[in-house]
Amino acid sequence: MASRFPFPIPFGWFCVALEAELEPGELVAANYFGRDLVIWRSELGEFAVSDAFCPHLGAHLAVGGKVHGDQLVCPFHAWEFNAAGACTNIPYSDRLNQKAKLRVYPVTVRNGFVFAWYHPHDEEPSWEIPAMDEVVDPAWTDYYSFSYTIKTAAQEMSENGADPAHFKYVHGTDTVAELVSYDTGGTTSTMLSKQSYVTPKGVEWGRIDVYNHGPGFSQVYFEIPGLVEAWNLATTSPIDAETTQVRFNFIVKRHESAEFTDVIAKAFVKEINKQICEDTPIWENKVFLQVPSLADTDGPILKFRKWYSQFYAA
Numbered sequence: 424m425a426s427r428f429p430f431p432i433p434f435g436w437f438c439v440a441l442e443a444e445l446e447p448g449e450l451v452a453a454n455y456f457g458r459d460l461v462i463w464r465s466e467l468g469e470f471a472v473s474d475a476f477c478p479h480l481g482a483h484l485a486v487g488g489k490v491h492g493d494q495l496v497c498p499f500h501a502w503e504f505n506a507a508g509a510c511t512n513i514p515y516s517d518r519l520n521q522k523a524k525l526r527v528y529p530v531t532v533r534n535g536f537v538f539a540w541y542h543p544h545d546e547e548p549s550w551e552i553p554a555m556d557e558v559v560d561p562a563w564t565d566y567y568s569f570s571y572t573i574k575t576a577a578q579e580m581s582e583n584g585a586d587p588a589h590f591k592y593v594h595g596t597d598t599v600a601e602l603v604s605y606d607t608g609g610t611t612s613t614m615l616s617k618q619s620y621v622t623p624k625g626v627e628w629g630r631i632d633v634y635n636h637g638p639g640f641s642q643v644y645f646e647i648p649g650l651v652e653a654w655n656l657a658t659t660s661p662i663d664a665e666t667t668q669v670r671f672n673f674i675v676k677r678h679e680s681a682e683f684t685d686v687i688a689k690a691f692v693k694e695i696n697k698q699i700c701e702d703t704p705i706w707e708n709k710v711f712l713q714v715p716s717l718a719d720t721d722g723p724i725l726k727f728r729k730w731y732s733q734f735y736a737a
């Protein structure tokens with residue numbers, strides 16, 4: 424079967440773990456970017472990400488390997504590697520093999536997420552992931568976190584946000600968000616929308632503001648007047664060119680009553696999680712059309728695609 428998508432894995436910062444998933448001194452196997460990886464944490468707590476296979480004779484470093492201080496130790500012949508991927512010790516030789524190098528990925532920890540920078544030609548990171556004050560502000564709840572693995576390309580999922588027309592037909596929403604502005608001038612895109620809600624006091628206008636920082640991290644702000652103020656910190660990570668992991672991490676502004684906050688938060692995240700389950704069968708079976716036949720009232724799909732295309736290496 425031909426590939427459903429004409430694009431490779433994009434480059435950028437991608438979430439490979441939640442910070443809380445690894446204690447200092449632990450390691451774990453992972454699959455992202457079409458590669459086998461090991462994510463590990465030094466005994467002082469620093470995260471590192473590298474390819475999983477030892478350059479000596481190919482053992483999987485996360486299967487029986489361990490962390491010793493700030494070194495990763497291979498389970499097969501106990502060679503040691505540092506976070507930069509260099510071999511620092513061959514315990515049965517006085518000499519080092521300078522050619523024995525692990526491919527490593529730059530790492531940044533932000534908002535409780537561990538991001539690895541992937542670039543097919545190993546170019547350096549060219550933007551940063553912003554830290555959010557609300558995540559550590561007691562006026563907001565802790566995360567409500569969810570993870571989904573979907574058989575589609577990362578770009579296809581992100582296009583959803585530029586496609587307001589589908590909300591009525593896939594998600595059954597009464598009203599569709601109205602685009603206020605869409606700025607795609609850099610590696611961050613900003614889409615501001617307003618949405619009307621029928622409340623006991625009449626029609627009220629809420630907000631949905633989406634900030635995409637490269638292809639892997641989005642901040643989505645929701646406001647339903649008088650009821651919900653929430654952020655979804657969403658990460659999109661390519662497992663391979665046709666499989667994507669999405670993590671939704673919601674924080675909700677607290678109401679006076681903790682019980683009421685929890686009821687509102689759970690109802691809100693249930694609705695958003697329902698939507699991703701409704702999108703999944705569309706995404707998993709559609710193809711990407713390079714030249715779609717659009718209606719004049721469709722959303723800014725082509726503008727989105729142009730913005731996203733900057734994340735594919737030449």
Ligand code: FES
Nearest residue numbers: 477479480497500
């Ligand atoms: S395979 Fe890793 S030390 Fe030999």
Ligand SMILES: [Fe+2]
Nearest residue numbers: 583593698702
């Ligand atoms: Fe959707």
